[in-house]
Amino acid sequence: MRHLTLAAFAAALLAAPLAAAATLPQPIAAAAASPARGTDARADFRRKGPELLAFAEVKPGQKVYDLIPGSGYFTRLFSLTVGPSGRVYAVWPQEYDKVSQPNSPTLRKMAAKAPFTNVRVMVQPARAFSAPEPLDLVFTSQNYHDYPDRFMGPADLALLNRQVFAALKPGGLFVIVDHRGRPGTGTRETDTLHRIDIAAVKAQVTAAGFKLVGESKLLSNPKDPMTKEVFDKSIRGNTDQFILKFRKPK
Secondary structure: OHOOOOHHHHHHHHHHHHHHHHHOOOHHHHHHHHHHHHHHHHHHHOOOOHHHHHHHOOOOOOOOEEEOOOOHHHHHHHHHHHHOOEEEEEEEEHHHHHHOHHHHHHHHHHHHOOOOOOOEEEEEEEOOOOOOEEEEEEEEOHHHOOOOOOOHOOHHHHHHHHHHHEEEEEEEEEEEEEEOOOOOOOOOOOOOOOOOOOHHHHHHHOOOOOEEEEEEOOOOOOOOOOOOOOOOOOOOOOOOOOEEEEEEOO
């Protein structure tokens, strides 16, 4: 009887990830399982990429703008999900591109080969956010807080939010993932702790005309004291992160 119980418990543990995967829309699940992602799948448990794409309502054929894509973890997921009829713009502000080499040339090489040829890599001034066509989604992970920092100019978040609003189709989404700052700190710790107050983000983005339509706790960590720099070894990779979904009204 004890052996049967242990076997059932083991089976339940094995089935849990499969059940979670089954809840994903089929195009996202297929993208997550693609061998073209290389080693990206190892980071899914920590970064929750497939679940985040589901939260962002990513579908085949969409036009997605991945703002400051880093090594391309989300870019590859977006590319595989939107498919050949879609387009992914992987975009760096010039100011950020100068300090993040060789990220942009690495993604250009990736975009030159199947299945990622629907990716277009772009570099543009931080103050001149633009897109070649109307977008379904603008997505940025852990970089919204960079815009007020010295190395970015600093850039104007109010201007960025208005430009994103203009670039989206009616009904389009703006999804922001970032490191949570202490309540009341606003943008005061973006250049020191690399954190931003969620209340400030909500106020800034809605001021541009967006409606807040969703929040997710996929990347929350209530044990994060929010007093340490996000690169501190004791918290790096495990910061308390908020996920906000804003919609441009139809």
